[in-house]
Amino acid sequence: MKKFTRTAAALICAAALTVTGAAPSIGQTKKLTAQAVDTNNDDWLHAEGSRLYDMNGNEVWLTGANWFGFNCSENCPHYLWSADADDCLTEIADRGINIIRFPIATELIVSWMEGTPNPVSSFSANADPAYKINADFCEADGKTPVDSMQVFDIMMKKCKEHGIKAFIDIHSPHTDNSGHNYNLWYGKAGVTTKVWIDSLVWLADKYKDDDTLIGYDLKNEPHGKGQEGDEAAKWDGSKDENNWAYAATQCAEAILDVNPHALILVEGVEQSLSGAQAGDYWGMPDRKENSPYIGAWWGGNFRGAREYPIKPKQGTSQIVYSPHDYGPSVYEQTWFHLDKSATGAAFDTQSLLDEYWYDTWAYINAEEIGPELIGEWGGHMNNAANLKWMTLLRDYMIDHHINHTFWCLNTNSGDTGGLWDSLGFTAATGTSIVWNEEKYKMFEEALWQTKSGKYIGLDHQVALGKNGISLNDFYANYAASEGSNLDGGKTSSGKIVNADPSKTTTTTKPVVTTTTTSGSTSTSSSTSTTTVTTTPEVSNRTFGDANCDGAVDMSDVVLIMQSLANPNKYGIKGSDAKHMTDEGQKNADVIGKDGVTTDDALTIQLYLLGKYTKLPVE
Known part of the structure; x- marks a missing residue:
């Protein structure tokens, strides 16, 4: 700052x-x-039923926003060339955002895994020298910019310092500002299904001892229409390469093998088979009447999960279903019109549930199958129908304890706009961020906060911004009294997580026995196991x-x-x-x-x- x-x-x-x-x-x-930075590595979360909990069984609510750029040709979060990262994260924390979803490309992670990290294209002699704004994005010589992997590591460190958690989203296999348009998790830039899995496992292993990066959204918006066949993502019980349910399960198992504490976020697909007629199959041509396919937003269709839920060998405690949902300003879907003459504003919560939400994704939360995190929702504010839709979805997420990350912070998302309207930097005053206050006001009601308006972070020790509190602080001082904007305001008092937990260590040492008989000496040895409980010296407390x-x-x-x-x-x-x-x-x-x-x-x-x-x- x-x-x-x-x-x-x-x-x-x-x-x-x-x-x-x-x-x-x-x-x-x-x-x-x-x-003070919390390095206890004790902020990992797990699922029980439709909710997420910390290590002591305290309920948590992930309420955040997207910040894209690692998925794009710049290979870094956008605006780092014109804004101070700490200033941005300070405002993000101060505004109550407790988690950031960072879109990224598999191609970029592969470059890190192979030891040749792709450069940050905006940090060059011909571009704005961002390291003059962000000095820690430059090498010690004051001239050489760091590479994209170093930028990611620095951003994770800064998030930790500000009490903000993060998860990544594989936005596309290849580095491309429009890469989200590609259907599948493989097939571009040399990325195969194996490479996709290996790169995520590599990153999960790298960050297994850092609970800043708490989860992995395996693929953004797998999609494609049924008649595209093998070129479209489907959800069924097969082992076909384009079966998203099978691929996601294999990837989840591989990640959990190296980090059993990570959350695994699984999005939906675009279309599912409708069962309209006997003999209908994936890949068949569509029909104008009685279509064999049921449509949804890209990444929003979980109809197949009823019969084929995600069940890795390690169990379902780390699985989070992550639909995307948008309003009529992005596309005028049929469920926004109750009849042919409707303007788009005639829908309400019940009609959205009946026509789209419930059978497409909301049943997962409602029937305690698993927790959900709406990975993307948002839109422009100058459309009355879209504002109505955003308000209805926001209130539904609050009422039903659904986690979410708003799309997006960035100013440069063409079909939605952002929470930020503009950013600028001057050496004398730092970064100036102009927020879209009307949009933020709408969104802010869905941020986890106490009844008195204290934003609740996901770090047990570090408070979330100037008007926020840590998870320990909430459960020690607020949960049993005023509660939060979930569950009618009341929450159990919970149990705080100690900064310095006792640890049990098992040591094995040889026991040597010497025996003397008639002038001769023989020596034998055996092994015993001793269990010792110790409280180590630590530097990880607050x-x-x-x-x-x-x-x-x-x-x-x-x-x-x-x-x-x-x-x-x-x-x-x-x-x-x-x-x-x-x-x-x-x-x-x-x-x-x-x-x-x-x-x-x-x-x-x-x-x-x-x-x-x-x-x-x-």
Whole structure:
């Protein structure tokens, strides 16, 4: 973040005076929003019935947006050549988006896997030198831009710092700004089904110990009309290469072999067999009347999943069904018209369910077959029928706990527009993002938040932006009281995830026995197994969080000073919420192993002012 503020510094320094009696001497300070990084690797999710849960069985709701570019010829999220990545992610987090879907091309991942990452085309001598805006997208020489894999790794690191989760979506086999128009997951740029699977397994293995990248959307919008036969994606019980259900199952199993904690998102197809007449088959010509095929949006048709659900050998705990759904501004589908004379605005929730939603995809959630995440929904705001459709789908997702990622943040999606209208950068003030406030207001109601409007993140330790909270904070301080905008507002109190869980380790060591008999010595050895429970030294806690509320702020400084000044009332021996716990003391020791002192309190103040970019201070 490159915006500066004196007001924030003055407020924090004034608060410091009340605790320490002296304010630190700091000049102009950097406004800091990213918190201490959570590297516990404990934010993985799993499915039970139609919902997603964290490791302790707490319900979660994924509410995010798409940011495309890794699928395009630029090989990076769009705007990194004209906007500061941290500024963008700061605003994304501050606006309550807890997960980003990053479209990407298999061809690009293959270049990483083979050790020859494709360059970022916008980072060149003939293009805007983006590394002057994003210095960490440049090598140490200040001249050489990093490659596309390094950009991806940097973006994942930045998402972690801002408390944002991510998943990728294979938007096309080949790198192409219009690659989503291609039907299948294989057949372009040398990508076979095996290459597609191998590349995803490689990436899943690379990120298996980083819970920032929590899932893999296997293929964007497999599609094609039935009469195209082998050239179209179908959903049935065969082992044909174009059978999406079979291919997705094989790919899911391969990914889960290397990372059993990853979510696997499976989209639908475009058409399914209608069963209109006996003897109808996939690939036959269409009929004007009594068609053998039932249509849907690309990637939206899950009618085949009733008979052939996705069931990898590892079980279904990581499977998420991910339909796409759009309104009449993208295409005037028949289900937007209740009769031939309808204008498109006559539909309502019940008619959409009856005519399209329920049998096409909504039954999966309604009948507890599995959780769903609407991977793409959205559209322009200047169409009354489309706005009505967006509002109806939004409310249905809230009422039925359906996860979603809005299409999209980008300004340059021609058929939908974006949540952003424009972006610009100046060295003096940083990135300026103009949001489409009308669209955001509509979308914002479907972001996971407490009744009092605190955005809820998916990271157990790191709060989501300036008006957000961590998952631990929600379950410790909000869930049982006010709840969230799900389930009528009330949620179980849940169980927070400790930053430093005890670990059980099993060690095997030889036992040597020596026996002396009549002047001779014989030696034998055996092996025994010892189980030892230990609490290791860690650097992965939320340092600075003395009161264990999931955030680092002035209340932590106050508690440290109170516990030092009056240990009987506020110290570790106390038993109520006003006392610093053992966990809090470990978090509060930010400058060494010498225990908690006033120097730790001062260091946290300096961190809040931007003097330090991370805790602990080394």
